[in-house]
Amino acid sequence: MKLCMIGTGYVGLVSGVCFSDVGNTVYCVDKDQKKIDLLNKGIVPIFEPGLEEILKKNYKQKRLIFTSDLKKAVINSDIIFICVGTPTKKKTNSADLKYVFSVAKDLKKIIKKYKIIITKSTVPVTTGDKIEKILSRLKKKKLVDVVSNPEFLREGEAIRDFIYPDRVIVGTDSNKANRTLKSLYFPIIKKSSRYFNTSRKGAELIKYASNAFLATKISFINEIANLCEKAGVDIKDISLGMGSDQRIGDRFLRAGPAYGGSCFPKDTRALIDTGNKFKTDLSIVKSVVNSNDKRKTLLIKRVEKILGSKLKNKIITFLGVTFKPNTDDMREASSIPMIKYLNKKYSKIRYYDPSGEKEDLKGLNNVNYCDTISSACLKADLVILHTEWNDFKLLNFKKLIKKQKFKIFDMRNMYSAFRMKKLKIDYYGIGR
Ligand SMILES: NC(=O)c1ccc[n+]([C@@H]2O[C@H](COP(=O)([O-])OP(=O)(O)OC[C@H]3O[C@@H](n4cnc5c(N)ncnc54)[C@H](O)[C@@H]3O)[C@@H](O)[C@H]2O)c1
Structure with missing residues (x-):
């Protein structure tokens, strides 16, 4: 054809x-x-x-x-x-x-x-x-x-x-x-x-309903992760326990930063707008959008807490800035508001992403792209694992950072908290 x-x-x-x-x-x-x-x-x-x-x-x-x-x-x-x-x-x-x-x-x-x-x-x-x-x-x-x-x-x-x-x-x-x-x-x-x-209108709505449902799953597990942090439970156990139920399914049940990308944020907003036009209160979708917005601030506060509110001149390294691995797409990536906030607080930001330097982060003073993982991590005070690219799954942080004291904030729970403790690395995850 x-x-x-x-x-x-x-x-x-x-x-x-x-x-x-x-x-x-x-x-x-x-x-x-x-x-x-x-x-x-x-x-x-x-x-x-x-x-x-x-x-x-x-x-x-x-x-x-x-x-x-x-x-x-x-x-x-x-x-x-x-x-x-x-x-x-x-x-x-x-x-x-x-x-x-x-x-x-x-x-x-x-x-x-x-x-x-x-x-x-x-x-x-x-x-x-x-x-x-x-x-x-x-x-x-x-x-x-x-x-x-x-x-x-x-x-x-x-x-x-x-x-x-x-x-x-x-x-x-x-x-x-x-x-x-x-x-x-x-x-x-x-x-x-x-x-x-299906009908044409049905097909149009299936797409939005699907994206809103997936966004709901992410926000749901992110909120449960907040509870896990307070209750001393590992979110990975919850995801596994819940996800094994075929009615629930294990995908989109991994806690992490606020969802981003070119679809979920705009499509959830557009669905709320459609609901309003048809005088239908989509209260679940509204609370998902709200929860996701709050999550951006919540993780920034967490970074402040990890560094003891002393952000000025701290070297903060982001490993991965895209909204997910294997793409170069930065649309609504949660790294952007985080980096901009930390930058305003005079932190020194370095980032490495396998998909290269980002237009969205160019022109910001003290935000620098590094073209290797090692140059990005050297002497960092805090390394934030923001996106779970395969490249970041087996890193030897002590060798990379070459410094006595440093912290790791693993926003994707890529590493074992137990192993990090054994290595005496100051390690923070999500929902643990
Ligand atoms: N990106 C995804 O993962 C994804 C997945 C499913 C659905 N979608 C949907 O698909 C649509 C496209 O998304 P995308 O991510 O591919 O967008 P995109 O921004 O990557 O691409 C859109 C392209 O359209 C071109 N364009 C705009 N007006 C044009 C015109 N009049 N004539 C010719 N070209 C024109 C732009 O130059 C651009 O290259 C959106 O509605 C999005 O919600 C995206």
Whole structure:
């Protein structure tokens, strides 16, 4: 089939590359010409394990085309995926749909032959209706079907998630569009039980409900971790004990910093906003957002407590700053408010992240990127293990820090508290 991905970011690029790998011809369009130029040189602009190899293979086979020419890409494709960003609108909780609607307006001018238009971007319930309204002239002539096909891939494991999805949700009441999408996804899902055809609005809401539920699990275990700290219980035992119950499941039950990233924070906020629009009080989601916001401050206070409130001139090293491992994405990473606060208190911050230096932390006085773990840790007063990259799992802190007294704050409970005690390292974890 001939596909067009509009927006070549984390979702559009991964989906486009994976669809091309099963034999489709995929036009990947982006208005960011720099991104397109990089991709045409075989340079992947994001950090996503395994992506470059598949991209290069399919580019060579001419199944992948990177372009900023939307018209050409749309005319040559049967299925158009909208994969642009849907960030939070400034000073509100609502999803900013300006990029989505702007694409719909462009499509209105280009389409002359039947196309399936799909929102892969995460969009609030009824967005599909609004897109259809923009395209009403084409809809009347039966030249378009507007479908919702939300994406569930996780950054860092995106290829695996896309190729072996738990489920594919397709929201449409058009038999024609449904049949086409089923055959598009067939090589990926293989088991047809994983393909769900729902209403368009249902598909839109499934995505938000899923993300809000996962955010709830994280916030829940984080709050239980707070209780564990006071009650002298190890949160790892609780996660294990709870997670072994199949009704609960063990994933997203690891205590740590506030959740961040490009999805959970904005999607929980947008769901609350949707609830308000439909006069429905989503009180659980509201308290999750509130709990997560509080957690950012709580962990900052914990750092202050560990260092005895004397933050000035203390060397604080962050190992990992991204919101999760195996991605370079810094959107709403909890390290950002922490580093900014500590910086204001005149601490000397160093950080190392396997995905490289971060734009978000450039220009801050006394915040420096180090390109090795050892240069970041040398003579540190406190090392904060913020993101659980594999690179940080077997470190010899005494050798790295080369100092008599230092502290470790392991925000991901990567190390054994018992072993740290044996090594006489001043060690702090979460919920222990
Ligand atoms: N990142 C994830 O892990 C993830 C997972 C599931 C769903 N989603 C959802 O997918 C959507 C995209 O997320 P993302 O992380 O890939 O975003 P992103 O910011 O990485 O990429 C969006 C891309 O769209 C491009 N763009 C914007 N307007 C355009 C236009 N008119 N024409 C062509 N290109 C345009 C931008 O230049 C950018 O490259 C969001 O709605 C997000 O919530 C993201």
